[in-house]
Amino acid sequence: MDAAPLLIIQPLKGLVSLQLPELWRHREVLYFLIWRDIKVRYKQTALGATWAIIQPFLTMVIFSIFFGRLAKVPSDGLPYPLFSYAALVPWTFFATGLTQASNSLVSSSNLITKVYFPRLVVPMAAVFAGLLDLTIASSLLLLMMAHYHRGMTVHVVWVPALVFLALITSTGVSFWFSALNVKYRDIRHVLPFVVQLWMFATPIAYPTSIVPVRFRAIYALNPMAGVIEGFRWAVLGSGNPPGIMLIVSSSIAVLVLISGAYFFRRLETTFADIV
Amino acid sequence: MSQFAIRTEAISKQYKIGMGSMPNVREALISALSSAKRHASRLFTRRPATGDNYFWAVKDVSLDIRPGELVGLVGANGAGKSTLLKMLSRVTVPTAGRAIIRGRVGSMLEVGTGFHTELTGRENIFLSGAILGMSKAEIRRKFDEIVAFSEIEKFIETPVKHYSTGMYLRLAFSVAVHLEPEVLFVDEVLAVGDARFFSKCINKMRSLHARGMTITLVSHHMFLVQTLCTRAICMSQGRVLFDGDPLNAIASYRKSLDAAAAAQGATVSTRSVAKGHGRIQVFQLEPQGDWASATEPYPDSGMKLTFVADAEPNTSVGFRVGVSSMGGFSYYTFYSDPMRVPPSGRITCELQIPQLMLLPGHYGIFGGLLKAEGANHFLAEECLQIFVQGRGPTSVLGNGSGGTDNLFWNRGIWTTANDAENDSQVQVQGERYR
Secondary structure (H helix, E strand, O other): OOOOOEEEEOOOOOOOOOOHHHHHHOHHHHHHHHHHHHHHHOOOOOOHHHHHHHHHHHHHHHHHHHHHHHOOOOOOOOOHHHHHHHHHHHHHHHHHHHHHHHHHHHHOHHHHOOOOOOOOHHHHHHHHOHHHHHHHHHHHHHHHHHHOOOOOOHHHHHHHHHHHHHHHHHHHHHHHHHHHHHHOOHHHHHHHHHHHHHHHOOOOOOOHHHOOHHHHHHHOOOHHHHHHHHHHHHHHOOOOOOHHHHHHHHHHHHHHHHHHHHHHHHHHHHHHHHO | OOOOOEEEEEEEEEEEOOOOOOOOHHHHHHHHHOHHHOOOOHHHHOOOOOOOOEEEEEEEEEEEEOOOOEEEEEOOOOOOHHHHHHHHOOOOOOOEEEEEEEOOEEEEOOOOOOOOOOOEHHHHHHHHHHHHOOOHHHHHHHHHHHHHHHOOHHHOOOEHHHOOHHHHHHHHHHHHHOOOOOEEEEOOOOOOOOHHHHHHHHHHHHHHHHOOOEEEEEOOOHHHHHHHOOEEEEEEOOEEEEEEOHHHHHHHHHHHHHHHHHHOOOOOOEEEEEOOOEEEEEEEEEEEEEOOOOOOOOOEEEEEEEEEEEEOOOOEEEEEEEEEEOOOOEEEEEEOOOEEOOOOOEEEEEEEEOOOOEOOEEEEEEEEEEEOOOOOOEEEEEEEEEEEOOOOOOOOOOOOOOOOOOOEOEEEOOOOOOOOOOOEEEOOOOOOOO
């Protein structure tokens, strides 16, 4: 009993700490929440996990018709369907994760009011669970590459790092949105517009090359721009390696993640009372 | 410094009544960003506020709970019991004061925390177990035990949405009860399932306690608090009203309820329920024996009850008298033979109970008037409360474990070969959970 840790419960004073060791101790909770999200996501759907492919695939078809065929948007010399699908795979991961995670605290209110664990794991689990969908959607990308006779380049080794960048961007933004959503349910209504606007601010339907050079610096502030450009380059070998852009993107993503985590921790103590 | 498992120091929690004006998003964002400058808005720090819109759910509660104690928290709805447990299990943050807990904490504030209806029983055991604080290895080790305890072996691969309520509750409870923290908080969740399962849960609590776990539980089941707890705390309006032995805590709780009811102009001790065409009234309650003895361990108490009832003339009625705990557990029931209601419509009847055999405490007496023909249904019922005094049970062995977990006392006569005249009182373990 002497070695038993002392737990002190008191009102929040001064600066919050992220309490990363505690988060680490609860990694199994994170694991089980991810596992639950994956198990439940396609329960009682006729098409099951095929949905992970259908969503980006249909978007690709629509983009190919309207942007590729009708508007004749350039695609860095790649077949337009391949060009857009290669961007939609990481984008769908990001956007779905963001949407799910932003609502995650509210939909887990029964947990939040009844049991203690670091709340950060709730939005994290919602984002991480999307990794399976990403993998499934990637399989179609491989088929499309075979269809268009595009070989894999060695740059493909960068894919995990790029996925990781998308992951921390999505998680960071979700920390902000999910915490705010507990108090302001407005977030839920604002979110679809945010996601849509963000998509058009990211080189998914068009290449970065059509963005005027003087705007490129601002453009790179969008971490997803770096992710998408990098992903295309790594998988399809198109364009130049987006070095500078990725450095900017990564810095922003880390900044969003850390600030989001602090903001989240700051609001966390009120979750159970107002959710 | 005395050893403690849980210590609270003037812990308090304030809530806002209703939803006041919302700080706007911009305000919230700005104050969050500038929190380093220590002028975060109330949204973040929840500083004590004043005004009519605020109330204290828990106010200045200071307690020391020693390791291995099994403490019952009693009190009316809204007394602050659950809020206190929520603060101690870190679900919500105190507004003022603090608490210190020594040891690993587990809490059961709800049955089925973390359960997902789409998942199977097996999957939910892992999910809920992990959320409640068990490691995967621990769950795997206890899996069979959990399933056996819940008695749903056959349905373990079925999604819980197809379970009956009872099955769901049993499984959920089984997971929670296999948590093995050093300090456990239990909100009103023990009374799940049927009577047999309930008894199993109680025994589980007992064995956890016997292993040295510190348990704090909220219950409205006075019977349970009386028989299970080593100590009880009665709360009222966010404050501690009484802290000590369970019997007196329950008495304090009863008193606070009575006071609340009296404030509303109602009387709690007797109530008359008219169901159909009938009326029953306790005309006289005549205690017999030594009810108020403060020296005898067991009061030698009997009583005579006189009833006056009104019913339809020339019908056949019967009386029923039940003695029960304040928690509603029936101890025993007396039925009269059917009798004919005279043309006046008024019937009197007397019941003599020579020896109640009740331990000191509060009890309910239910007098009922029944229709003797056809379906056995009530015409009227009246309830009154009695209080049996006494020194309380002690053991002749002098180890102090006099057995608060008994329901009755009875008189027994011991005989040995060399001393045939040695008689003493023996407590009889009643059939506890019926």
